[in-house]
Amino acid sequence: MCAADTPTAQERAGHAGQGRAGHVVVVGGGIAGLAAAHRALATGSRVTVVEASGRVGGKLLPGEIEGARVDLGAESMLARRPEAVALAREAGLADALQAPATASASLWTRGTLVPMPKGHVMGVPGDPSALAGVLSDDGLRRVARDAELPPTEVHEDVAVGAYVAARVGREVVDRLVEPLLGGVYAGDAYRLSMRMAVPQLYEAARTHASLLDGVREIQDRAAARQQTGPVFMGIAGGVGRLPLAVA
DSSP: OOGGGSOOHHHHHHHHTTTSOOEEEEEOOBHHHHHHHHHHHHTTOEEEEEOSSSSSBTTOOEEEETTEEEESSOOOEETTSSHHHHHHHHTTOGGGEEOOOOOOOEEEETTEEEEOOSSEETTEESSGGGGBTTBOHHHHHHHHGGGGSOOOOOTTOOBHHHHHHHHHOHHHIIIIIHHHHHHHHOSOTTTSBHHHHOHHHHHHHHHOSSHHHHHHHHHHHHHHHTOOSOSEEEETTOTTHHHHHHO
């Protein structure tokens, strides 16, 4: 601590009256560090954030492409959890919060666009017929065999691709699971941990002999909760505004 950072007698007295909250040093000015600093300030602590680079925000990075403001890092927050959205509101961005525009997803497969099948969990269907037009006839027949196969052991963990391919065939992995997971984890589905990447499928695999039965139970539970509202939330001008506002 340099001399300029040494607390004055008045500051020391103030801290004593706040339960000796003291001086908190947060290492790293990414959104996690800034959120921690924001929380520490609420306790009455004096806070210093230390960041090695020339900017705050870490993986949340605003930028510009052809004159348009865009996010060069993460572009949305998970609205079904309250923490990030609440932090944005506390940082003065309440009026800038925006749900994504309604749009339907499509797959580019075999030279044409087809609608993204409904009723799936990270690409794994509850109803094989939903994959008509995405899988070949052989692929659809392979999915249906899931109900006839003996249970597949998952032990403490298993690769997502390996398990799904064993239950419903490689076409489901290569045409649905791999593209969806790759966009989130930038990894090979045949090497990604199912327990970490898709924990709901891992639990279904542990408790159901049939993967399709497990997926249908996941869907039934989600329907029973009747979750409404957007899954994701953005910020006008980019989520990259969040760390700047918190700072």
